[in-house]
Amino acid sequence: MDKIYIYMFMLGVLIFGTANTLISKSMNQQSALGYEFNHPYFQTATMFFGESFCLLAYKAIAKSTKAPISVYIPETENISDRLYQKLGNFVFLIPAFFDLLASTLTFIGLVLSAASVYQMMRGFIIVIVAVNSVVFLKKKLYRHQILGAGLTTFGVCIVGVVSILYQSSSAPNPILGIILILVAQVFHGWMFVSEELFLGKIHIDPLQAVGVEGVCGFLYYLILLPILYFIPCSEDFCINGHVEDTLLAFKQIAANYTLAFTWVASMLSVSLFNWTGISTTKYAGSLARSTVDTSRTFLVWLACMLLGWEQFLWPQLIGFFFLSFGTLVYNEVLILPFASFKKAVQEHQAEKEKHNQAHSVQNAYVAEGFLSEDKPYATSDPSIN
Secondary structure: OOHHHHHHHHHHHHHHHHHHHHHHHHHHOOEEOOEEOOOHHHHHHHHHHHHHHHHHHHHHHHHHHOOOOOOEOOOOOOHHHHHHHHHHHHHHHHHHHHHHHHHHHHHHHHHHOOHHHHHHHHHHHHHHHHHHHHHOOOOOOOHHHHHHHHHHHHHHHHHHHHHHHOOOOOOOOHHHHHHHHHHHHHHHHHHHHHHHHHHOOOEOOHHHHHHHHHHHHHHHHHHHHHHHHOOEOOOOOOEOOEOOOHHHHHHHHHHOHHHHHHHHHHHHHHHHHHHHHHHHHHHHOHHHHHHHHHHHHHHHHHHHHHOOOOOOOHHHHHHHHHHHHHHHHHOOOOOOOOOOHHHHHHHHHHHHHHHHHHOOHHHHHHHOOOOOOOOOOOOOOOOOO
16 A cells, blocks of 8 residues: 555544544533533444444445455364354454443543543553453563553553642543543453454454444443433432433434534544554554554643643643653554663564464465455554554
């Protein structure tokens, strides 16, 4: 692929990723029919609906290239692998469930905290994925990854403390918001690990996988939203006496054109963000994706200050530095030339190369037309998802 298209995908990650965070926060700050638009469950359902657009995009691309759109799983005698054969796309109901829990908590956390803090706190996912990879996938954690995770944790702590001490006007309850966002990263970590497990068993295009997860998550919420409507809740914590009043959400959207515009924009931005993100990983690699994501965090912070939602705080800049530096070290964008960190990176890259060779049989199936070309190997690296 021409470099100009790769750069366009990377720019898309910056633009659509930043826009999605800012749009979601702006929705929470709007009012209609006498209530603030405080609908985190409805917003999560909207996110899944937006992700499902990726499935339509994948089918359109597959049709134009005459590529098959079904999941292909090689024949196997292993009992567990044969189970994956029978389940097919339905295996994504599991990561979609973890995504449901994680995204719901993050949207509630976004309501209660500042947008930049929300974005920076999500960097803690590196630590969660590192722990899960060791515990559940029995992977080795290299010294540069340990250092990166440690620096990221230190940066997250600084940002969290600063957010509590210097409470922003856009953060009604930063302590609870930060706690919910951090707990959400645990579920996001489980989602990434389950995705790696399933993507190691079945061959599916990443764009199709995002779309399938979106459909699964939206189906969950079609069941969940009516239940939440009938659960009573104090007006101190909920609006209109319901845990989630979906009917009121639609009425507010219909009564406020600005809110309606941002609602549609949120769905489109999350869909385009996932598409450009996967394309960046596919054609430029996970290192490029992680670097762009770090830049996106800075853009969200800068935009929040320009919009007057937050004020500039030096301690928060220090926290952002440690968070970004740790992320870049963990993802091997920055290779430290001392304490054998370079050797550790080389060993890790050799392991990944060995992993790729183990999946070289996939290339034979690509040649036969079973799979889309240039599919990246499955990974639980949070910068890829």
